[in-house]
Amino acid sequence: MRIAILSDTHVKKHSDKLFNLIDNLFRETDMIIHAGDYVSSTLLSKLIEHKNFVGVWGNNDKKCIRDLLNEKIILSLEGYKIGLCHGHGNSKSTLNTAYDKFIDDKVDIIIFGHSHQPLIVTKNKILMINPGSPSCKRHEQWYSYVILEIENKKISAQLKFF
Structure with missing residues (x-):
């Protein structure tokens, strides 16, 4: 299974390049996961059109987006077992906030965003993935x-920069 992971798109306007990237990712992958902060309901609608989309809301998402996602x-x-959250909260670091949200869930992988800083590390045997942002770096x-x-x-996680 090949999964594209996005977060923190913060779409406001001029989203053509991002929409083209998403169209390409749906062609090249089996699923897209988005870790929140879409900001645009248009982007969320585009993602929801595809059966192979999973996402959560972020701290910058309005009620219309929060009503559709967890x-x-x-x-x-x-x-x-893969935990997915945005990563916002009161901890000193986004990594620790995301980790703490799943502390009792025995997950293997945690996917989060919020910091806009791409990261792939392990923490206490859990693979922690933050994709950064494809549109708001x-x-x-x-x-x-x-x-x-x-x-x-076998798991392979690869950051893609552009």
Whole structure:
């Protein structure tokens, strides 16, 4: 299974490049996961059109988006439990906030966003993935997303920069 992971798209206007990226990702992957802060209900509608989309809302998403998504979910994919949240909260770091949200859930992978900082690390044997942002890089040099591949109990997570 090949999964594209996005977060923090913060779509406001001029979204053609992002929509083209998403169209390409749906052609090249089995699923798209979005870890919140769409900001645009148009983007969410585009993602929901596809059966292979999963997402949560982020702290910048308005009620119309929050009404359609959960703040936190757990997926079972290819034998792995994957926690998905945006990562906002009161902890000193986004990584710790995301980790703490699933502390009692025994997940194998946690996908989160919020910081706009792409990251793939392990914390206490849990794979922690933050895709950064494909459209709102803030202080980062490049836009980014992640491709996660799970096949035959093997996991590959790769940051994609552009």
